[in-house]
Amino acid sequence: MGLPGKSKKNNKLDKKRLIHSFQYAFSGIVEAYKAEQNLKIHTVIAIFVILFGFVFHISYYEFLICLVLIGLVLMAEFFNTALEYVVDFISPEIHPLAKAIKDTASAGVLMMAIISFIVGIVIFLPKMIEVIGGIL
Numbered sequence: 001m002g003l004p005g006k007s008k009k010n011n012k013l014d015k016k017r018l019i020h021s022f023q024y025a026f027s028g029i030v031e032a033y034k035a036e037q038n039l040k041i042h043t044v045i046a047i048f049v050i051l052f053g054f055v056f057h058i059s060y061y062e063f064l065i066c067l068v069l070i071g072l073v074l075m076a077e078f079f080n081t082a083l084e085y086v087v088d089f090i091s092p093e094i095h096p097l098a099k100a101i102k103d104t105a106s107a108g109v110l111m112m113a114i115i116s117f118i119v120g121i122v123i124f125l126p127k128m129i130e131v132i133g134g135i136l
Contacts, residue, residue, distance in 0.1 A: 032081045039077045042113070046070040049120060056127040066123065069116040076109045 032039055049070060053063050083105045091098040 028078070028082075032078055036077065036081050038109070039074070039081065042073050042077055046074070052124060056124060056131070058123055058127065062123045065119060069112075069119060073109070073112050073116050076112045080105045080109045 033043075049066050053066055058066070084102055087098045087101050
């Protein structure tokens, strides 16, 4: 049973649909980066985390943890952006519930960023102390 008005899809790979789905996704990425300052900030921080990972020679598993957390923060930011678009579309006028929805979605991004920051401190602080200790 599918959606009304939709026929059953063929299980065969539809290359044209696949290409379009990637085009739509990349279009969404571009749109979000144009609109969202915080997404740009998170991306710059992610680049620094990756660079510092090489500089401080973090382990393979620490690097994987950093990459997963970077992905989760960026994903949260994209979902938050999409939710903001939906709320603005449905409720263009200012409404207390619309504000609560947006604020709660933003809180989710903030919580993910805080957790990522704490994990980053746990991973990088001992390495930074070691380097500073070696200099002194």
